[in-house]
Amino acid sequence: MSGLTVRDLRVVFDGFVAVDGVDLEVPAGDVRFVIGPNGAGKTTLIDAITGLVRATGSVTFDDHALLGRKVHRIARLGVGRTFQTAAVFEELTVLQNLDIAAGWSRHPLSLLRARGQVPSSVAEALTTVGLSAVRDELAGTLAHGQKQWLEIGMLLVQDAKLLLLDEPVAGMSQSERDATGDLLGRLAADRTVLVIEHDMDFLRRFARTVTVMHAGKVLSEGTVAEVQADPRVQEVYLGHAPSASEVA
Amino acid sequence: MTAVASPPVAPPIKPSRKRTGWKTAAGFASGAVALFALAPAALDDFRLGLLAKYLCLAIIAVGIGLAWGRGGMLTLGQGVFFGLGGYAMAMHLKLADAGAGNLPDFMQLYGQLDALPWWWRPFANPVFALVATVALPMLVALLLGQLIFRRRVRGAYFAILSQALAAAMAIFLVGQQGTTGGTNGLTDIQGFFGYDLNDPVNRKMIYFIIAGALLLMLAVAWQLMRSRYGELLVAVRDAEERVRFLGYDPANVKLVAYVVAAGMAGLAGALFVPAVGIISPALVGVVPSIEFVVGVAVGGRASLIGPALGAVAVAWARTALSERVPSAWTYFEGLLFILPIVFLPGGLASLPRLLRKARK
Numbered sequence: 012m013s014g015l016t017v018r019d020l021r022v023v024f025d026g027f028v029a030v031d032g033v034d035l036e037v038p039a040g041d042v043r044f045v046i047g048p049n050g051a052g053k054t055t056l057i058d059a060i061t062g063l064v065r066a067t068g069s070v071t072f073d074d075h076a077l078l079g080r081k082v083h084r085i086a087r088l089g090v091g092r093t094f095q096t097a098a099v100f101e102e103l104t105v106l107q108n109l110d111i112a113a114g115w116s117r118h119p120l121s122l123l124r125a126r127g128q129v130p131s132s133v134a135e136a137l138t139t140v141g142l143s144a145v146r147d148e149l150a151g152t153l154a155h156g157q158k159q160w161l162e163i164g165m166l167l168v169q170d171a172k173l174l175l176l177d178e179p180v181a182g183m184s185q186s187e188r189d190a191t192g193d194l195l196g197r198l199a200a201d202r203t204v205l206v207i208e209h210d211m212d213f214l215r216r217f218a219r220t221v222t223v224m225h226a227g228k229v230l231s232e233g234t235v236a237e238v239q240a241d242p243r244v245q246e247v248y249l250g251h252a253p254s255a256s257e258v259a
Numbered sequence: 260m261t262a263v264a265s266p267p268v269a270p271p272i273k274p275s276r277k278r279t280g281w282k283t284a285a286g287f288a289s290g291a292v293a294l295f296a297l298a299p300a301a302l303d304d305f306r307l308g309l310l311a312k313y314l315c316l317a318i319i320a321v322g323i324g325l326a327w328g329r330g331g332m333l334t335l336g337q338g339v340f341f342g343l344g345g346y347a348m349a350m351h352l353k354l355a356d357a358g359a360g361n362l363p364d365f366m367q368l369y370g371q372l373d374a375l376p377w378w379w380r381p382f383a384n385p386v387f388a389l390v391a392t393v394a395l396p397m398l399v400a401l402l403l404g405q406l407i408f409r410r411r412v413r414g415a416y417f418a419i420l421s422q423a424l425a426a427a428m429a430i431f432l433v434g435q436q437g438t439t440g441g442t443n444g445l446t447d448i449q450g451f452f453g454y455d456l457n458d459p460v461n462r463k464m465i466y467f468i469i470a471g472a473l474l475l476m477l478a479v480a481w482q483l484m485r486s487r488y489g490e491l492l493v494a495v496r497d498a499e500e501r502v503r504f505l506g507y508d509p510a511n512v513k514l515v516a517y518v519v520a521a522g523m524a525g526l527a528g529a530l531f532v533p534a535v536g537i538i539s540p541a542l543v544g545v546v547p548s549i550e551f552v553v554g555v556a557v558g559g560r561a562s563l564i565g566p567a568l569g570a571v572a573v574a575w576a577r578t579a580l581s582e583r584v585p586s587a588w589t590y591f592e593g594l595l596f597i598l599p600i601v602f603l604p605g606g607l608a609s610l611p612r613l614l615r616k617a618r619k
Contacts, residue, residue, distance in 0.1 A: 061504060082503040091504070098501045100494040107490045114487065115506030122488040169505055 013073050014038040014203050015060070015173055020068035022052070022059050022227075029055040030066065031227035037220075042195055042204045044214050047224035048247060053207045054095065056224070057175045061085055061092050072173050072203075087115060091171025095178050097158035101151030105142050105161055108150050109133045112165035132168045139194070140164035156183040163194065174198065176206045180213055192217035223247075283481065286564065287474065294470035304459050311466040311534040313574040314473050315527040320555045320570035321476045322523030327552070328560030329484060330516040331496030332413070336421030337524045337551050339428045340396035342543030344525030346432075347395055348532045349445035350379060351388030356449045359383075364447070371437035379438070385452060389529075396525030400518045408510035408517075413499070422545055429544030444539025451533040462534075469530045473567065476523050481563055483519065492516055524551075553596045559606025569606060 017035035021028065030052040037043045045053050059066035062082040070077040075088045100108050106129065113132055114122070129137075137143045140160040145153065150161060159179055166174055176195075180188045188210070195204055195217060208214055214221065214235065221238045223231040231241040238244055298310055319337055326332045353363040354375075366372050382388045403424070412420060432439050440446065454461040483489050495502050495509045502509050532538050541547070551570070558569020573595060581588050599606050605613075 063500075081508075082500075083506050083508045086504050086506040094501075098498060100497055100501070102493055102497055103490060108494075110487065111491055111494050111502075112505050114491070117487070122491065123482070123486050125482075125485045126487055165505070 014041065015205065016069075016071045017056075017060070018069045020056070020059055020066055020070065022055050022064055022066045024064075028227050030059060032068075033224070033227070033229055035222060035229065037203055037205055039203050040199055040201075042199045042206065042217060042219045044206045044208055044218035044221045045224060046208065046211075046214065046221060047230070050226075051224040052227040053224055054177055055227075057092055057177060057205075057207065060175060061090060083115070086169070086171075089170065089172035090175070091166040091169050091173070092175040093159065093162040093166065093177055093179060095181070097155065097162050099150040099153075099158050099161050099165070101149065103150060104147050105137070105150055105153070106133065106146045108161055109136055109164055109168050113168035115169075130168075132170075136164040136167040139167060141190075156187045159183065160191070163191070167198075172202050174202055174204045176204070178207055178209065180208065180210055188213055287478070290477070290564075291474060294474070295467065298470075299463065299466070304462065307466055308462060308534065309575075309578060310571075311462075311469050312531065313571045314466075314469045315531040315534060316551065316554060316570040316574050317567040318469075318473050318476050318527035318530070319524045319551050320558070320566035321473070321480050322520030322527075323552060323555045324558075324560055324562070324566035325480050325483060325492075325523075326516045326520035327555065328562070328566065329489060329492045329496060330513055332513060332517060333415075333418040333552070334421050334517070334520060335418045335545075335552060336423070336425035336428075336548050337520070338425040338543035338545070338548035339421075340400060340521040340524035341528040341531070341547075341551070342428055342432070342538065342540075343396040343399060343528065344392040345528030345532050345538035345543065346439070346445065347382065347388055347391040347525075348529035349448060349538045350382040351385060352448045352451060352532060353445055354379070354383045355385075355452070363445075365440045365443070365445070366437065369437050376438050392529035393522045393525045396528075397518050397522040400521030401514065404514040404517045405510075408513050411510075422548065425543065425548040426545050429540040432540040432543070440539070442540060444537055444542070445532075446537045446539070448532060448536045456533060456536065465530070465533045469534060472526060472530060476526070477563065477567065479519070479523075483516075484563060488512075488515065549596075550592070553592060555606075556599050557595055557606055559608030561605065562608035565606045565608030568608070572607075 015035065015037040017033055020030055020033040020035075022030040033052070033056060035056075045056065047053055055064060058064040060070050060077060062077065062080055062085045066078055068078070072088065072090060077085050077088070077090065080088075100111070103111070110126055110130065110133055113130055137146055140163055142157060142161060142164065145157065150158065153161065159182075163176070163179065179195075180191050183191065192213060195206065198204060199219075206218070218235055221233065221235055222229055223238055223241070223244050225247045230247060231238050231244050233241075294314075299307060302310060319341055323334055323337060326334050357363045362372065362375060366375075382391070407417065407420065432444070433442050435441065449456055451461065451465065454464065456462060456465070491502070491507065491512055495507075495512045499509045502512070528538065528543075531542075550573070554570030554573040555566040556569070557573055558567065559565025573592075577588055577592070580591060603609065
């Protein structure tokens with residue numbers, strides 16, 4: 012069974028149940044959007060999958076059980092993520108950021124040498140995310156949207172097969188959003204993509220499937236149209252049953 | 260953001276790297292000229308001896324620059340490793356001074372022992388002792404580091420822990436008077452592998468060995484800083500958790516810098532002994548450990564040459580000031596630690612860049 016499978020996932024913080032028995036099936040090649048009100052447990056879901064927080068239940072990706080493994084071990088199984096606030100190494104250049112992301116499998120002794128050439132995967136990612144021109148700039152000096160692209164670029168060179176993106180287009184301009192959406196669609200060809208997003212316009216255009224979370228549980232799941240039509244979704248989002256256009 | 264049909268050919272590294280290479284080579288060359296030609300010509304034997312001592316501190320500082328400046332580990336306890344290296348060397352030299360089969364002078368004096376303790380015996384072998392001066396601190400750092408970094412002890416907790424270790428080391432040494440010389444330490448060292456340390460020519464040779472060792476350690480640090488490992492170390496310093504998500508275990512990354520810094524401190528301790536003729540608990544405890552860090556802060560912890568220059572400058576200022584107003588030094592030293600951290604976080608090494616910026 013390829014793709015991501017989550018079964019009865021529970022995350023409890025000091026008695027507060029952040030994720031409460033979530034089941035999720037994201038087949039390879041899917042672009043799944045996870046939406047839900049604040050506090051629904053979306054980011055915690057990603058934290059649990061990537062090993063950042065303790066969870067019970069089971070998470071499998073490409074036949075590997077993920078729960079209980081350390082963060083860096085999970086990353087080595089091809090699970091990559093981005094963060095709500097872009098987390099790049101600000102004191103390093105764009106090139107150095109990407110080179111580090113490409114490198115965990117390098118032999119430790121080879122790390123003692125300086126980089127002679129730009130690895131081809133890094134050069135490719137630079138072009139793909141459009142950062143070739145700022146290759147030698149410090150990542151800290153990049154614009155917000157560029158930082159997020161850099162993070163996506165890092166996922167690419169990391170060769171992640173499961174991409175977990177936490178609000179990747181927050182703060183981006185419309186054209187940047189379009190470009191990001193297109194990129195996600197292309198990436199999904201040989202990967203599994205899970206996106207947490209609040210931007211409903213972005214979701215309508217680029218989601219293939221949608222999971223709606225509320226209070227730590229999965230509320231609804233399906234295509235964009237199916238989810239939009241679900242009265243329970245309209246209920247949690249607006250507290251009443253509005254017209255479909257208002258919801259999504 | 261455009262799709263790429265075929266992977267583009269990797270462009271060559273910017274030509275600027277070649278220029279930096281030149282600069283580095285020129286830097287090392289002028290450092291060598293200053294240490295090997297200018298200093299011996301300009302300084303009398305006494306001052307050159309002092310400089311030898313300062314250069315030992317500079318070697319420790321290079322390691323601290325790596326661990327603290329690049330790795331974010333505020334090593335407030337380098338005295339432990341300095342002491343291990345220093346005692347390893349001093350034990351051998353004391354045994355050599357005493358001659359085969361004899362106890363070192365202080366053991367005879369205290370009269371508690373009839374025979375050499377078992378853990379002193381291997382140090383009679385010069386090769387073992389020389390290797391131990393660097394390998395022993397590195398081994399201890401490896402074991403400590405495993406415990407510390409796997410448990411994710413960092414920041415202020417790491418600093419306090421390393422300082423406590425320095426205190427423990429000094430207290431332990433004081434307590435073992437019969438076998439370590441206690442508060443006095445190991446003193447009155449006469450020879451260095453057959454060379455009489457009272458002979459000025461041999462003392463000059465020691466100075467040259469120390470200067471060479473410093474340049475070598477700078478070269479090691481330079482290579483580590485420019486390597487992929489060096490980039491990774493900075494990444495771990497700035498965002499340790501982020502690095503995990505890229506498949507690295509940051510504990511291993513930090514461990515390497517910590518162990519290398521410990522090895523440098525051990526080497527410095529080993530060279531300090533023939534240069535100064537003594538190693539004692541007062542030289543390895545909390546206060547000297549903090550002083551090692553002060554020089555690094557003043558010089559600029561994240562730069563290559565800053566820590567070494569800062570260590571020499573602070574040690575020199577200490578001597579100069581103590582000679583004139585002995586009571587003022589402590590206050591001055593406190594200021595030296597605080598001022599750069601508050602007003603000049605990049606240390607003296609960042610001044611040229613700041614001045615260039617200000618002129619623009």
